[in-house]
Amino acid sequence: MAGLGAGSSARSKGAPSGRELFALSTLGLLAFFAVWYGVASSGWVPSRFLPGPVVVADTIARLSDHAYAGYTIEAHTVASLQRFGLGFGLAVALGVPLGLLMGWYRGVDDVVAPLFESVRFIAPIAWVPFAALWFGTGIGGPILIIFSGAFPPCVINAYRGARQVDTVFVEAAQTLGAGGLRIITEVLVPAALPSIVAGLRVSAGLGWQSLIGAELIVVSSGVGYLMVQGQTSLQTPIVMSAMVAIGVVGFVIDVALRALESVVQRSWGVEP
Amino acid sequence: MHDPKGAAAPAASTGRLRRFRFALAAIVPLLVLWYVLTSVTHTISPGRFPSPNDVLQAARQISRGNGYAGGTLAAQVWQSSKLVLMGFAVAVGTGAPLGLLMGWSRRAEALLNPAFLLVRPIPPLAWIPLAILWFGLGDGAKIFVIWFAAFVPALINSYTGVRNIDPTLVAAARVHGASRLQLVTHVLIPGSMPMIFTGLRLSMQASWTTLVAAELVGAIFGLGHVLIVASLDIYPGMILYAMVWVGIMGALMTKALALLERRAIPWRG
Numbered sequence: 001m002a003g004l005g006a007g008s009s010a011r012s013k014g015a016p017s018g019r020e021l022f023a024l025s026t027l028g029l030l031a032f033f034a035v036w037y038g039v040a041s042s043g044w045v046p047s048r049f050l051p052g053p054v055v056v057a058d059t060i061a062r063l064s065d066h067a068y069a070g071y072t073i074e075a076h077t078v079a080s081l082q083r084f085g086l087g088f089g090l091a092v093a094l095g096v097p098l099g100l101l102m103g104w105y106r107g108v109d110d111v112v113a114p115l116f117e118s119v120r121f122i123a124p125i126a127w128v129p130f131a132a133l134w135f136g137t138g139i140g141g142p143i144l145i146i147f148s149g150a151f152p153p154c155v156i157n158a159y160r161g162a163r164q165v166d167t168v169f170v171e172a173a174q175t176l177g178a179g180g181l182r183i184i185t186e187v188l189v190p191a192a193l194p195s196i197v198a199g200l201r202v203s204a205g206l207g208w209q210s211l212i213g214a215e216l217i218v219v220s221s222g223v224g225y226l227m228v229q230g231q232t233s234l235q236t237p238i239v240m241s242a243m244v245a246i247g248v249v250g251f252v253i254d255v256a257l258r259a260l261e262s263v264v265q266r267s268w269g270v271e272p
Numbered sequence: 273m274h275d276p277k278g279a280a281a282p283a284a285s286t287g288r289l290r291r292f293r294f295a296l297a298a299i300v301p302l303l304v305l306w307y308v309l310t311s312v313t314h315t316i317s318p319g320r321f322p323s324p325n326d327v328l329q330a331a332r333q334i335s336r337g338n339g340y341a342g343g344t345l346a347a348q349v350w351q352s353s354k355l356v357l358m359g360f361a362v363a364v365g366t367g368a369p370l371g372l373l374m375g376w377s378r379r380a381e382a383l384l385n386p387a388f389l390l391v392r393p394i395p396p397l398a399w400i401p402l403a404i405l406w407f408g409l410g411d412g413a414k415i416f417v418i419w420f421a422a423f424v425p426a427l428i429n430s431y432t433g434v435r436n437i438d439p440t441l442v443a444a445a446r447v448h449g450a451s452r453l454q455l456v457t458h459v460l461i462p463g464s465m466p467m468i469f470t471g472l473r474l475s476m477q478a479s480w481t482t483l484v485a486a487e488l489v490g491a492i493f494g495l496g497h498v499l500i501v502a503s504l505d506i507y508p509g510m511i512l513y514a515m516v517w518v519g520i521m522g523a524l525m526t527k528a529l530a531l532l533e534r535r536a537i538p539w540r541g
Binding site: 020021024026028031032049110114115118119121122123124125128134205212213216217227228231239242247250254 | 294299383387405406485488514515523
């Protein structure tokens, strides 16, 4: 059938076969590395500025054996992950309950929303100067910045989740004699859970990226710091190795939360 | 003043009035508390957080004469906004058409997706050091990084926009003999417009955040540069004032885009 078979979406005519698509994907993947390799080894750009894929892979291997900027690349990554865990955990622990409260009690919403709205537009990274002023190069600075990146999506999605709860469920629970606490733990939280978990993914993405920003400026370990050290000593391969590490960790975090999201969706989600 | 209970005021305006009152009730005490703690009781030392007076002084200093960190506030804000708009325009100009193409053609999607998936998990801020190595501390590096930040949401959302178009619309257009170009301009683009705008909003926010970060890491001018100079000078008043402007500009850009959205998709209501 030409494109518009049953259940298909708006797409161009002539459905290509699965094999053709696989071939094209492989071609695309190979082309990416081929172009990178080609440009890097062509001599158009100094290799100092654009190392090829092989050089970057070599550098990653070397960085995991020999310490650079104080630690091996694994140790830098672990340092970043620890900070991320603390900041993200704090954002979830404070943001989700706040969002639920705002969604549930109008009074809380009325008072907190204007405060929240007035700081929300400040880019998380703009907290860097105060982070430096308050915490020096200590652990608190990066955590403050991760927190300011990860906090808003937690609040917003928990708020939306709580607002979407069908009041019929709440009334039913009340009629059956459930108290305030039971309504919260057995009606509100489960009903808001899919939205909350969707928020966690956004939140983790922003938190991870804010941490990298913070590490570029205020700390002396972590993958972001590794990058800056590579940059100031004009070591492009090191910068690119750190980018690979950052990408891999970001990808793993996203995959983990996506898995959590689908589990939650299956158990608590409402069929559309 | 006292609005009588049960008066037949439109619900929307009383809602807005109510919100405004609560906003005042939340923000005014906080401002008073700020003044008292920093300027009356001196509980918070001025080296940690500025007093209202410090911020006013910083505001006066940067708006006059040579300003601060190389220019007046207006010049610094203009520099940052200009870069954001340029990077944003380049990103949307490349990302949205590519998203439309990938949404429309399975072959294009298969070919381009692997490269996109490989690059996408790297957050835009992680491109800053590489951009500085490649382009130095000037405008080029910032535009490159903003392009990266804004490109991804623009592409993903226009892709989703095309995928969400009702296939019957495409079939109807074809039955009526629409040409390929007409299909694109009359069905695909308008049909994916709401999603495209969602993408633009995310792109705009990402652009602004990324620019501020890029200017913090290395710049010779701009709002992020003001922040970092104030930080090195240990000048809390200026830090706070610059942060306020980061927030104001972020909010203004988001609002401007929402306004544009209402113009561009009037049927969305």
